[in-house]
Amino acid sequence: MNESWSNLHINQQRFQDDFAELCLIGKSGERGLSRTAFSDAHQAARAWFQQKARQAGLEVKVDAAGNHSARLECAKPDAPTLLLGSHLDSVPNGGRYDGALGVLAALEVLRCVKEHRLQLPVHLEAIDFTDEEGFLVSFLGSFAFSGKLTAQDMANPRGDRQLLEHSLQQAGLTEQGVLSAKRDPASLAGYLELHVEQGPLLEKEGVSIGVVTHISGISFYRLSYHGKAGHAGTIDMEVRRDASQGASAFTLAARQIVLEQFRGCFANVGAAHYEPGLFNVIPEKAVISLEFRAAYPQQFQQLREALLQRARQEAERFQLEMEIEYLGQRLPVEMHQTMQDAVQQSAHQLGLSAVPIIARAGHDAQALADICPTGMIFIPSVAGISHSPDEHTHWEDCLNGANVLLQAALRWIVNWDKEEKSY
C-alpha cells in the first residue's frame, strides 16, 4: 500500500445517482421515506444494495441476523476486517439520509478501493445492519453481530411480537439463528460509520465534519398504569382510579425533569394507549413508552433513577398500580482515539473544518465499540431535523462525509499497520 491512497476521492456522480435511486425505494410523500425493518421497501432496498455490490464485483453476504454486507477481500485470507456501514431501515415516514447515506458511502469506499486496486492489509466490508431504528427489536442486527442480543430482547420486543415472528419468517431467518449471529471479534480490525448528525450543532457552528467522541446511552421502558374501569358518567370524579391521570402526569413530568435537572439529556414519551380506550369508560390501563438518553455513564444512571422514581410517585398520587417494563438499553460509549484521530486528520487534509461532537442519537457503532476500535463521522443536518420527511443534508456535505470516510478508513489502516496491529 503506497502513498497514492491519500489523493483518492469517491466517484461523485455514481454516489449521487445511487443515492437518488435508493431514495425512491420506500418513498413516502414528497420527501419522506418509510422503510421500516423487514417491510417490503426495506427488503427491496437490501436487494438493490446486493445488486449494486455484485455489479461492482464485490462479494455479498447475509448473516443469520439478516445483516447484509458487500465484501472486498484482501490478499491475506486470515487478515481481519475493517467494517464500514450503517443501516438501510428507517422509521415510518422518516427521512432519506438517516442510515442509508452511511451504507451507500461504505459501498462507494469499497468500489473506489477496488477500482484503484489498493492492496490493503485488511478485508473491507460495507455492512447494512438490521433494524437499527428498533421498529421491532432495537439494534437487532448490530446487537446480534456483537453478541449482545438476548432471548429476552426477542421474546419481549419493543415492537409487535407477532409482526417480528412473521417478519423473520418472511426474511428466511429464525429466532435461534438471530441469537447465534455473533461475529468473532478477533476477525474484526475496527468499525467506522458515517452518519448525519440528526441535531443542529454542526450547522449552527458552520462546521463540515463532526468527529464523534461519545455516543449517548439510551434506555427504553414500557410503563403501564393500572386503575379501575367504570362508567364514565356515574362514578364520582373524587373516587376514580383513572389510569390516564398517572400516565399524563408522568408524560409532563418527564419533560420537566430533563429541563430542570438534566440539561443536555433527553426523554421522550412517544406512544400512549389506554384500555379499554372508549369514550364512556374510565381508563383501566394506560401504557406509555419511555425512552431517555444521556452522554455519560453516571448521568445516564441518575436520569434513569429520577424518571422511574417519578413514574412510581405519579402512580401513588392517583392511587394506581404500576408496572415498569425494561425493554433494553445501549450504554454510553466512547469512540476509539485512533478513529477520532484518523477522522480529524482526514478532514483537515481535505480542507474541511472539523470539531469533536457527542452523538446524541443511538447508532450501530454503539454495539461495536466494546468489541473493536470504533469511530463515527458526522455531517450537518439542516435545522437538526431527523426522523421526519423534513430531514435534509446539503449534498456537498454528503460528498464531504463520503470522502472523509474513504480517507479516514485508509489512514486508520495505514496507522494500524504501522503500529503492528496492536490496537
Place this chain on the structure above:
Amino acid sequence: MNESWSNLHINQQRFQDDFAELCLIGKSGERGLSRTAFSDAHQAARAWFQQKARQAGLEVKVDAAGNHSARLECAKPDAPTLLLGSHLDSVPNGGRYDGALGVLAALEVLRCVKEHRLQLPVHLEAIDFTDEEGFLVSFLGSFAFSGKLTAQDMANPRGDRQLLEHSLQQAGLTEQGVLSAKRDPASLAGYLELHVEQGPLLEKEGVSIGVVTHISGISFYRLSYHGKAGHAGTIDMEVRRDASQGASAFTLAARQIVLEQFRGCFANVGAAHYEPGLFNVIPEKAVISLEFRAAYPQQFQQLREALLQRARQEAERFQLEMEIEYLGQRLPVEMHQTMQDAVQQSAHQLGLSAVPIIARAGHDAQALADICPTGMIFIPSVAGISHSPDEHTHWEDCLNGANVLLQAALRWIVNWDKEEKSY
C-alpha cells in the same frame, strides 16, 4: 281494563331463566359481557330476543335502524303505542345488566299482559334500541327512531367508519334506511325504561327504586394536538413542539376543572393515540377522546366552555396547533311528571322505598323525551360499578324493578286513559 291489573306480578322464574340464558350470549370471562353493537354476540342476542317473543305469541318487528321490537297489539288498530325497552348491546368487556335487563323486563311485561288477557287502550311494544353504547354511533337506534340522527353522525362516527359500513351491510341495513327510520311521534303514547343505576346512590341510601327526574346531558369531542415530529434523541428539549404535552396537560386539567368548579359533573378522557407513536420520534400528533356530562342545561353549557377553553390554552402553552372535533351530544332532559308519578306510586304500592334521582349516564330515554311522555326506573348497582365485568345488581332488585315497570306502565295507561289521552 278492570282493577285486576294492580295485583299483577311478573313471572319470576321465567324472568330469571331468561336472564341467565341471555348472559351467556357474549359472555366474556367469569362475569363480563362483550356484546358491542352489530358484533356476532349482539346479533345472536337479538335473534334470541325475537325467538322468545315469537314463542310468547308476540309479533316481532325490525325497523330500518335495526331496532328490534316485540309487539302486543290492542283491539284498536289506530291506538298509540306505549314503548318499554332499553338495549341489548354492551361496551366491550362490560357488565350483564346495563341495557339487557330493561329489554328483558319489557318483554316480560308484554308476556304478563298477554297471559292475563288485559285489554289495554294502547299497543305495547318492547324495544331493543341499536348501539346505545355508541361503539359505532352513539344512540344510533334511538336517535334514528326519534328523528335526531343526522347524516353527519353517520359520516363521522365516534367509532370506526369502515366497521360501521361493514356492520350495516352485515345486518342488512343501509345508511339511507337508518337515516329515514323515524317513527311517527303521533303513534307513540309514551316510553318507559327500566335500567340499573350505574352509580352508587341507591345502594348507599338503601333504597330500592330510583324515580328518574332528569337525565344528564352528554357531549363528545375528539381533540387533536399537532406539534412537530423529530428525532427524540437530538432535538433539544427546550424547542420541541411535542403533541403529547398538550394532550397530557388537558387530560389532567379536565379532571381538575370538574373537581374544582363543576362538582357533580363528569369528564372522561377515555382514549389516547399518538402519531407516529414510536419510542424514538417526538409525537407529532396526539388525539384524545373527551366526554363530559352535566344534569342541567346551563351547567352543561358552562362545563363545555370551560373544558374547550382549557383545551385551547394547553395547546398554546406548548406551542401546538389544535383541532376540536364535535362528535355529538344529547341534551339534558327532564322526565315527564306523569311517568315520575306512576313509578313513585307503583313502588309504594309494592311496598318498595323510592327516591327521586338524576340519571347520570346516557339512556335511550333521552332521545325519546321530547317526542312523547318519557320515564325511567332505576334499581341499585352494587358499589355503583358499571361498564365493567364487576357490574352487579342483586337479583331481588332486578325483580323489584321488573314489577315496578309492569305496574307503572299499567298505572300510567289507566291515568292516561282517564285524562282522555291528553298528555
